[in-house]
Ligand SMILES: [Mn+2]
């Protein structure tokens with residue numbers, strides 16, 4: 001049997017499982033809150049066109065408004081000033097959007113300290129267990145943070161000093177962005193940078209380095225706790241918005257059943 | 259090696275290829291045009307939030323407005339009156355969205371006659387060549403129609419009698435919707451019914467039977483001519499809009515290289 005025949009057959013038997021990493025999209029979906037004078041993204045809104053009525057007797061449908069960066073979404077290079085000559089979301093090759101998932105679990109650390117930073121030594125520990133980072137991998141930072149995603153206040157976790165959410169250190173951002181095997185970086189939080197990263201040097205280093213190096217970001221993921229540390233295959237599916245700086249995305253992971 | 263390891267390895271070597279079946283999403287994306295008194299879906303619109311300026315010095319991003327049924331998109335059961343007690347798009351199990359693709363080619367017929375109808379005998383011919391329809395398959399009607407998708411007038415192909423585009427006959431719509439192996443039906447045209455189907459009995463029979471039978475539709479696909487008649491694996495990725503009657507979707511096909 002070919003690999004594709006095996007995929008189909010194992011999905012049917014349950015030997016291969018699909019884990020949906022996408023947060024449901026609704027008016028409750030929390031979005032990033034930037035302070036003045038910065039402008040903020042729209043939240044998700046839906047407006048009925050018709051619903052089994054005179055305007056459409058046998059059908060129902062709606063229009064939607066949202067930001068490119070609302071909910072589970074992908075950041076493309078042109079979202080950041082360091083990547084402004086890079087690819088828009090519609091230009092990202094699908095080959096970069098399907099690849100092995102590297103899951104690094106900092107959920108215990110994040111529960112104790114919401115400002116915990118991902119560091120290169122976390123990758124040393126992962127590689128000691130699982131071998132070198134696989135080619136074209138997506139690094140997924142598991143923090144348990146998705147549990148907060150129905151409560152914008154807890155999800156953004158801001159106080160008078162700003163948001164407190166996990167993310168990469170400056171050194172780690174640069175390390176990941178320059179690593180030949182890393183294709184993208186995904187998180188459970190609202191953005192690929194730590195909540196405190198506005199004050200880092202450079203500010204928002206993961207955006208700065210990743211998007212400036214033709215790598216891509218994914219935010220507001222869920223169900224990372226259902227993935228093995230190594231072995232899952234990620235399927236990232238943003239809408240091909242022409243000239244888009246990003247897009248809401250459906251994200252699946254394929255995993256071998258235990 | 260496991261199946262997932264083979265998937266990753268074969269994607270890297272090119273033995274497995276990804277074909278993107280999704281039309282680029284922009285203000286040029288054509289949408290269905292219903293006559294009065296019916297209400298129409300929004301077209302795709304984009305509005306800049308900020309672009310490396312005072313409102314966002316290091317980043318650029320936009321808000322978007324569109325319909326659930328704009329561009330390459332999925333129809334969920336609750337879109338139609340026959341499926342109104344069925345699933346919304348966010349409730350469709352991912353297992354139904356990844357499966358074998360059955361590609362039926364009527365592009366020669368459609369070039370000669372834009373009102374050509376898909377009939378059960380087309381499936382008899384396909385099965386004679388490729389065996390029984392595989393479990394959980396997505397039937398994809400290839401017509402070459404996607405070549406018209408940058409020109410709304412040619413894409414919708416309407417005259418004083420209405421639109422003239424290919425689609426299933428009433429008998430075929432019912433046959434597909436009741437077939438135990440068929441999970442969904444996808445087309446290159448703007449909708450899963452033929453252009454003339456408003457006058458069929460029942461009207462819009464593919465919507466009527468498919469969505470009324472917990473099967474799903476896909477429209478405005480491209481690149482079906484890059485797929486084999488049998489053997490490709492479809493990955494359908496709509497946004498999980500809560501309560502949505504459908505959603506814009508990214509659609510990939512995995513194919514074995516020749
Ligand atoms: Mn973003």
Ligand SMILES: [Mn+2]
Nearest residue numbers: 327332333504
């Ligand atoms: Mn539709």
